[in-house]
Amino acid sequence: MQSAKNLSDKIILGIDPGTNVMGYGLISVAGTNISLLHMGVLQLIRTDDHPLKLKKIFEHTLELIDKYNPDDISIEAPFYGKNVQSMLKLGRAQGVAMAAGLHRLIPIFEYSPKKIKQSITGNGNASKEQVAAMLMTLLHFKESPEFLDATDGLAAAVCHNFQKGKSNFSKTGGNSWKAFINANPGRLRAG
Numbered sequence: 001m002q003s004a005k006n007l008s009d010k011i012i013l014g015i016d017p018g019t020n021v022m023g024y025g026l027i028s029v030a031g032t033n034i035s036l037l038h039m040g041v042l043q044l045i046r047t048d049d050h051p052l053k054l055k056k057i058f059e060h061t062l063e064l065i066d067k068y069n070p071d072d073i074s075i076e077a078p079f080y081g082k083n084v085q086s087m088l089k090l091g092r093a094q095g096v097a098m099a100a101g102l103h104r105l106i107p108i109f110e111y112s113p114k115k116i117k118q119s120i121t122g123n124g125n126a127s128k129e130q131v132a133a134m135l136m137t138l139l140h141f142k143e144s145p146e147f148l149d150a151t152d153g154l155a156a157a158v159c160h161n162f163q164k165g166k167s168n169f170s171k172t173g174g175n176s177w178k179a180f181i182n183a184n185p186g187r188l189r190a191g
Contacts, residue, residue: 013070014157017093020045025154036139039150054096061100073101074109074160119159
C-alpha cells in the first residue's frame with residue numbers, strides 16, 4: 001500500500017503575527033515543488049480587548065492546524081522597535097500562535113524579518129511589495145492579497161522550506177542541541 005504522502009513531502013504553515021492583522025500562508029512541498037495551499041489574514045482591528053485578540057489568534061491558529069495538518073510552523077520573529085508597548089503586544093501574539101502549534105505538537109521555527117526577505121528576494125531590506133511580487137512568481141498566483149500580511153505569512157513558510165529546518169524550536173521547546181551535536185561531532189572539545 002502506497003502512502004498518500006512521501007516522507008519528504010511537507011505542509012508548512014507560515015505566520016506573520018500581529019495584534020491587528022495576523023497574516024498566514026500554507027504551502028505544500030513535494031520534493032522540490034512548492035505550491036500554495038491557502039493564504040489569508042485574521043483581522044482583529046475591531047477587537048479592542050487585547051486578551052480577546054490573543055484568544056482569537058490562538059483559536060484561529062488551531063483551526064488552520066486542524067484543517068491543513070501542517071508538519072512545521074514557521075513564524076516571523078518580532079523586530080526591535082522603539083515602541084516597547086507595541087513590541088510586547090507583538091511578542092504576545094507570536095507567543096500564542098506558537099503555543100497553538102506546540103499544543104498540537106508541531107515543531108516551531110522562527111526567522112527574523114530580514115532573514116525571510118533575504119530568503120525570498122535575495123535582499124534583506126526588500127519591501128513588502130517586492131516580497132509579494134517574488135512569491136507571486138514562485139508560487140504562480142496572480143493577485144496580490146488586500147493585506148500584505150498574508151504574503152508575509154506565506155513568505156515565512158517559503159523561507160522555512162528554503163532553510164530546510166534551521167532555527168528549530170523543537171517540540172520540547174528551545175533549540176535542539178542534541179541535533180546540532182549529532183550533526184557536528186567534530187566541533188566538540190573537552191573544556
